[in-house]
Amino acid sequence: MRNPGLLIIGRALKRLVSNPAPLLSGLGMSAFFLFVYDAAIGGIGFLPEFGGAGYMAFLLPMGVVSLLFASSAGSAQALSRDIVSGYFQRLALAPVPRSAFVIAAILADAAGIFASSIAVLGLGALLGAPLTGGLRGVLGTAALATLFGGGVSAASAAAVMRTGKVELAGTIGSAVFMLLFLAPTFVPRELMGARWLQVVSAWNPLSYLMEAMRVLVSGLGDPGAVPIAFAIAGAAGLGGTALAAMSVRKVLN
Amino acid sequence: MSGNIIEARGLARTYRKGPRALAGVDLDVPEACRFALLGANGAGKSTLVRILCTLSRADSGSASIAGRPLSGGSQAVRALIGVALQDTQIDPSERVRRQLEFQGRLYGLDAARSAERVEELVGRFGLGPVADRKAGELSGGNKRRLHVALALVHRPRVLFLDEPTVGMDPESRAAFWTEMRRLNAEEGVCVFFTTQYLEEAEKHGDELAVLDAGLVAYRGTVSGFAEAHSGPGGDLEAGYLNFVESRRAAAETAKETVDA
Numbered sequence: 279m280r281n282p283g284l285l286i287i288g289r290a291l292k293r294l295v296s297n298p299a300p301l302l303s304g305l306g307m308s309a310f311f312l313f314v315y316d317a318a319i320g321g322i323g324f325l326p327e328f329g330g331a332g333y334m335a336f337l338l339p340m341g342v343v344s345l346l347f348a349s350s351a352g353s354a355q356a357l358s359r360d361i362v363s364g365y366f367q368r369l370a371l372a373p374v375p376r377s378a379f380v381i382a383a384i385l386a387d388a389a390g391i392f393a394s395s396i397a398v399l400g401l402g403a404l405l406g407a408p409l410t411g412g413l414r415g416v417l418g419t420a421a422l423a424t425l426f427g428g429g430v431s432a433a434s435a436a437a438v439m440r441t442g443k444v445e446l447a448g449t450i451g452s453a454v455f456m457l458l459f460l461a462p463t464f465v466p467r468e469l470m471g472a473r474w475l476q477v478v479s480a481w482n483p484l485s486y487l488m489e490a491m492r493v494l495v496s497g498l499g500d501p502g503a504v505p506i507a508f509a510i511a512g513a514a515g516l517g518g519t520a521l522a523a524m525s526v527r528k529v530l531n
Numbered sequence: 532m533s534g535n536i537i538e539a540r541g542l543a544r545t546y547r548k549g550p551r552a553l554a555g556v557d558l559d560v561p562e563a564c565r566f567a568l569l570g571a572n573g574a575g576k577s578t579l580v581r582i583l584c585t586l587s588r589a590d591s592g593s594a595s596i597a598g599r600p601l602s603g604g605s606q607a608v609r610a611l612i613g614v615a616l617q618d619t620q621i622d623p624s625e626r627v628r629r630q631l632e633f634q635g636r637l638y639g640l641d642a643a644r645s646a647e648r649v650e651e652l653v654g655r656f657g658l659g660p661v662a663d664r665k666a667g668e669l670s671g672g673n674k675r676r677l678h679v680a681l682a683l684v685h686r687p688r689v690l691f692l693d694e695p696t697v698g699m700d701p702e703s704r705a706a707f708w709t710e711m712r713r714l715n716a717e718e719g720v721c722v723f724f725t726t727q728y729l730e731e732a733e734k735h736g737d738e739l740a741v742l743d744a745g746l747v748a749y750r751g752t753v754s755g756f757a758e759a760h761s762g763p764g765g766d767l768e769a770g771y772l773n774f775v776e777s778r779r780a781a782a783e784t785a786k787e788t789v790d791a
Contacts, residue, residue, distance in 0.1 A: 285636050296624070360622070367586060368620035368681060372637045373610035530586050 282374045283382075290379075290386035293356050301390045304349030308341040308398045312405060315340070315464060327466045329498040331408055336498065338402040339491035340463045342419060343484060345394050346427040347451040352390060353383035354434035354447035361529055362444065370530055377523035380439070384432045384519055391427035395420035399495065408496060415494040418504075422494075422511050426487060429514030430454055432522040439525035454484070461485040466499075483510045535559040536689055536721045537583060541592035543745075544578055552578035554745035555592065560738070563719040565711070567726060567736030567753065569771065574742040576725040577617065577693055583723075584614045584691045597688060610638065613687030613720075617694040619678040623667025627658055627677055630666060631684055638685035645684070652680040655710060672703050679707070683714070690714065692724040696731065708735050733757065733767035741771070743778055 294301070316334055323333025357380065360366040370376050399416050403409050409416060430450050437446040460475065461484040470476050479485045490507030492498040537560035545551040552575045560566050570576050581587040583594060585605040594601045596608045622630055628649055635645030653662050656676040661669055666677055675698065682690060690711075696704045712735065714720040726732055732739060733753055741749040741756075749756060753767060760770035760777075 282637055282639070285633070289633065293624075359624070363623050364616075364618050364620040365622045367616065368622075368634075369637075370586060371584065371609055371612075371614050372634075373606045373639075374637065375606070527588075531588060 282372075283378060286374070286378050286382040287385055290353075290356065290382040291389065293383075294352055294386040294390055297352075297356070300348050300350075300352040300355065300387075301394055304345040304347065304391075305394050305397060307348055308344040308394075309401060311344050312337060312341040312398075312402065316405065319464060322465070325469070327469050329496075331410075331496050331498055332406055334402060334405050334407040335496040336466075336492065337464070338399065338407045338495060339419070339488040340458065341398045341402060342395050342423050342491060343454075343458060343463075343488060345391060345398060345423065346430050347455045348448070349391050349394055350387055350427050350430040350451050350454075351434055351448045353380075353387040353431045354438045355444075356383050356386075357435050358438050358444040358447055361438070361442070366529060370526070376526045376530075380432075380435055380522050380526055381519060384428055384435060384522060387431035388424045388428040388515075391431075392420050392424040395423040402495075410497045411494045415496075418494040419491045422487060422491060422507055425508070425511035425515040426483075429511070429516075429518035432515070432518030436518070436522040436525040439522070439529045442529070457482055457484045461488060463488060483514070486510055534561055536562045536597050537594070537723065539579075539583070539592065539594040542579065542582060542589045542594060543591045544575075544582065544587065544589050551745055553582070553589070553592075556742070556745070556747055558740060558747055558750065560721065560723060563715065563721055564738050565715050565736050566721065566723045567732035567739040568723065568742065569726070569729070569732060569739055570742035571775070572727075575745040576742055579742065580614075580616070580691050580693045580723075580725060584612055585609055586614075610685070611688045613682035613685070613690045615679045615682045615690075615692050615695055617697060619674050621666045621674060621677050621681065624665060626663055626665055627669070628653065628662040630677070631680060634681050634684045640685065648684055648686075652683060656680045657706070671698055672700065675699060675703070676707075686718070687720065689721045689723060692722065694725055694727065696726070696728065704731075711735065729768040729771055741774065743775075748778060749774065 315337055320333040323336065328336050360369065369379050396416060399409065399419060434447055434450040437450060438444060460478045461482045462479055467476055467479055470479065486503050486507045487510065489499050489503040493501050493504050537558065539556055539558040542553050542556040544553040556579060568576050568579065578587065582589050585601055585608055597611050599607045601608055631649040631652060632645050635648055640648060653659050658673065658676055658680065661673055666674065669677065696707060699707060711722050715722050736753045739753050739756055740747050757765050757767045757770040760774045
């Protein structure tokens with residue numbers, strides 16, 4: 279492995295595997311939410327607004343998006359450990375672009391989110407969600423989660439690098455968690471009780487993400503949501519990664 | 532090439548919400564010398580080292596290492612330098628040998644050459660007994676040895692050391708300087724170090740600069756400085772204290788003149 283880029287990504291993946299807490303806690307949270315919400319309100323799945331595929335099919339994207347709250351903190355935590363130990367400065371002295379260390383950590387997070395998304399979809403299938411979109415739907419959903427999750431991960435890393443505050447590693451994920459309750463997560467937009475919530479959900483990027491996942495996984499809803507969701511997730515992934523890469527200098531200066 | 536491995540012109544740096552650390556440093560450091568950078572706390576020594584090793588940026592001025600400018604070509608400069616700052620920069624979660632090997636690979640050594648170089652450094656720095664332990668489990672002395680060994684894996688032409696022996700016991704300190712002198716004599720490495728221990732500068736440096744208030748207040752040889760400021764046969768410590776005192780007195784006189 280002569281390519282330093284591969285070497286750096288290899289180190290980031292190794293650190294992800296040796297410290298799987300963010301990934302495992304993301305998976306645990308997703309599984310818990312799927313079980314609990316299905317048990318609590320799964321009975322409404324017979325309503326025609328849910329498309330006749332059962333409540334788990336509707337709820338499943340929530341499980342995938344829930345992964346991001348915890349799983350996307352991995353890169354920020356890994357960078358925090360390097361910054362606190364001083365090792366980040368050692369890495370920054372190597373004759374390779376400094377942003378490579380940050381981008382590698384984000385890619386490792388993204389790889390973890392991709393694998394976890396597929397695991398959550400598998401769990402959903404076991405719990406009764408029909409994966410009518412097949413392998414293409416599963417991979418498309420995992421790709422959406424990976425792009426958006428990579429963006430959240432990158433924004434978390436940028437927050438830590440710009441402020442020097444390690445405790446900010448999980449804050450961006452927490453903000454996304456709040457957005458989940460302002461989206462058509464548990465019921466479709468037309469069943470939302472308050473008009474203001476319908477308006478907010480129309481501006482909430484997670485709405486389009488979950489609606490696209492429903493189209494991809496179970497064929498539910500408007501297929502027009504898919505390109506919009508990929509545009510949002512792509513912008514989040516690229517924008518977050520660019521922001522994180524530009525934040526490296528803050529750690530050193 | 533001018534025969535200088537480090538050249539700095541007008542380097543200035545002011546920290547946001549902080550003092551002016553460097554006020555226009557001009558400095559030439561010849562190839563393959565042992566160069567001591569002296570100065571009181573806050574004189575700007577660490578800031579200058581951080582700028583020269585590309586970790587910080589100067590607000591103005593320019594500098595080059597082996598003819599390569601720091602601005603715009605910092606990756607090329609980083610390939611030429613080894614750095615051991617005051618605080619250790621090691622990965623506590625990684626084993627000593629693997630950490631050194633990763634460092635070698637990062638600098639472009641292939642696996643075989645990296646492993647060979649690591650074994651050489653492990654032997655030279657006495658890290659053999661702890662080579663398979665995680666760095667975070669090492670004693671303070673071993674952490675510092677690893678810290679310096681990491682800076683040497685790629686055979687740098689210039690080695691920047693910021694207060695390198697702080698916290699070392701006398702035996703480790705002696706071994707450290709023996710290795711630095713060997714590197715300088717046998718491999719031609721320019722050893723650029725800051726220190727508050729004047730006896731170290733006197734014993735192990737052959738040229739020096741004294742920073743005061745962000746400027747180079749003296750530049751010359753160690754023996755020349757000692758002789759100039761403490762008389763023939765005088766030592767560096769006495770000379771340094773005389774020098775500092777005369778600078779302080781001159782500054783006070785200047786201030787009184789301005790006030791008057």
